[in-house]
Amino acid sequence: MYNPAMRIIYLKERDILFLFFISIIIIGTTLLFFPIAWQSDKEYTFVDSLFTAVSAVCVTGLSTVDIVGMTLFGKIVLLILIQVGGLGLITFSSMFLALPRKKLTLANTKIIQNYFTNEKIVDPKYIIKIVLRLTLTIELIGAFFLFFSFKKFDIPDPIFSSIFHSVSAFCNAGFSTIPGGLEIFRNQAFGSVTFMLLIVTGGMGFVVLQDIFDFICKRDVVLLLHTKIMLVSTLILIFSGCLLFYIFEFDNITFEGLTWSEKILPALFQSITTRTAGFNTINQGDMTMPSKAISLGLMLIGGGSGSTAGGIKVTTAFLILGVLVQGLNADKGLTVFKRKISSINLTKAGIFFGKAIIIVFMSILGILIAESFYGSKFTFMEITFESFSAIATVGLSLGITSDLSVISKLIIIFTMFAGRIGLFSLIIPVNEIKIDRIINYPEGEVLIG
Amino acid sequence: MYNPAMRIIYLKERDILFLFFISIIIIGTTLLFFPIAWQSDKEYTFVDSLFTAVSAVCVTGLSTVDIVGMTLFGKIVLLILIQVGGLGLITFSSMFLALPRKKLTLANTKIIQNYFTNEKIVDPKYIIKIVLRLTLTIELIGAFFLFFSFKKFDIPDPIFSSIFHSVSAFCNAGFSTIPGGLEIFRNQAFGSVTFMLLIVTGGMGFVVLQDIFDFICKRDVVLLLHTKIMLVSTLILIFSGCLLFYIFEFDNITFEGLTWSEKILPALFQSITTRTAGFNTINQGDMTMPSKAISLGLMLIGGGSGSTAGGIKVTTAFLILGVLVQGLNADKGLTVFKRKISSINLTKAGIFFGKAIIIVFMSILGILIAESFYGSKFTFMEITFESFSAIATVGLSLGITSDLSVISKLIIIFTMFAGRIGLFSLIIPVNEIKIDRIINYPEGEVLIG
Ligand SMILES: [K+]
């Protein structure tokens, strides 16, 4: 039954989301605008502070100024913004996504489904508790391992740095306080792998992590359809990406001085970081054109729903590809792992994808127009790469961020926010769907967004 | 009721479509590979012949060799390929699209709609007859008017040329036998407007033309929802495109030597030709970056369903934008002109869009990879522009077509075919939907593809 009171509650939820993130951004911008946040010789404007705050809260990692030039105070503010931004979204999304009764209906009222679910029903308070505990535990373990790598390379303030980078990696933020970024780890297996594990874990999404945890520790539990799709797709994405980067960077300057076996590490790192961590162990601008184009695809796909990663999400890409492959047989529904995917699920995937493409196109066009007043000194690839990086909150750049005009910077700020909070708000339920527990083919539910 | 016999018939329809176009392409390639088709001093390879034949049958207009170097025999072959390619698809699509009982179901069986239609039911034979008559009539009128323009500019063989260009314009093919293309018409209102009218008429689609004809000539007829959307969207697209090109080319070399009022004509022409005729009165490579990016958007959108135009189609873009604007209220269905758009319709739009984006991305990536073996001498914009032009069968180019490597040419050939025949095959019905004539909100049906 339609319940107007219910509607008001859910609309409030969406308002709370926006209010929450906008408040953090305002506080962050203010704190980062104080001279105390920057070393005295650093030049920065209000837009730079706003850009850095939005980039941190949206866990993007793009920056118009070198954050190495921040004071410890500035770095701590940044760390908190990343943690709150990352955890905030993970908490919101885990709550919305894990509660199977609340669904977004993008289709018309006549096609509301008879819905029979085998998903787990979870208590919101329990979710928040477990998200916090899980995040902090993983980040602490990560920091512990990073400490040894950082000590080895004599990175100043190794305790703070390892905490900062562990949080930045798990939250898929990609900010680094090391001068020159992570390029020192290009050939360092231990440090590289620690980063990769943190990134992949953070980008899987809480639902997947909890499901795997339950699967290992409890009896009579089967993996959710969502988890299966995530695991298979993520493996395929990581290894095909690695193979492609390996091939197209093999003879390139980025892999210079490495043997054929040593080249696997940076190829793997590039494959993982591109969806959507944003750290780099090789200079992105030096990559070959094919590698840059492959990066565009991986960036747009992003990580898991309800994770710290951005992009249209792995499952969304999976569904879209699935429909394209199964094609016209889709009147039988999309069948994956012996489960039927509902039409509403597919429509959600399509809308998510469409919205992302349109936003990124508007972003590219806007920057091209803005830069045309300043002599159009950037290439189409540079601007496209920057816009994809912003909408998917990746943070990789071909090196143009700080040279952009003020209007272009504002467009990137908007794109980051739209890509993170705007796209996410699509999955917040608006209405309760009537659930008739008619026994029928069970439907598997795949998370979108 | 599901009827296996029905399924076989429809699958045959799809096979016929592919067989039909592949046969024409083989015949065309063979004819264009004969030396008799080319002036003796011309160099061309088998791939060039294949490319030209596919480009003609898919009414794209891209070419790896200069068409001006063809003999009259070659030009006549080209003309026939364009006419058969354009008319063939218009006939196939008008038949599939105009018969309201047959619908593609991309959603699962449970959400088959109670379908109440006010669309007109038309006889297939009648459709073929009226399509042929309409096409030939418009092309003859067009040729008649073009003749005067061609006579004025002393274009050789003015009778044949005006027929060729009238067909090429109505079929949205964009091939021109005039050395230097239509740039002589940049500032010529009469010739320009004749071309624009032919392009727009051809790009509207037979269903729209017939509907407008009925609306004017018969009583008690209301415009179809599809027609209303097409008319409104086309007007908005043409005039907003014109305005944008006017602004971004105003001070550019492309509009050199024109007064502010004279600049309106080429801006309008560029806006119309980009969706998906492919003629050019200004050099595309000389356009500003914003104009090139705007062209990408217009190319992808294309023209009307069941027309000679390509792209994802105006109504598809309309639905996608509509869902994005109405957003989360979409559980009430998308409401346009007091009609409700079904979820199946929206899903079709999303799939169409998704397929196009994925094909064009693969095309860009493939060409980047192929060209990386030849020194990557093209920019990302040039390759992106070429790929968008191919998938949407536009035919505009930043001037790289003939310099592409053989593999890249083959990729463009594939992209043209996929964009024209592949995408179109998505709308062919596979299954008959059970129609329950339960009285309910009437649903308007919008054509996709
Ligand atoms: K990031």
Ligand SMILES: [K+]
């Ligand atoms: K064309």
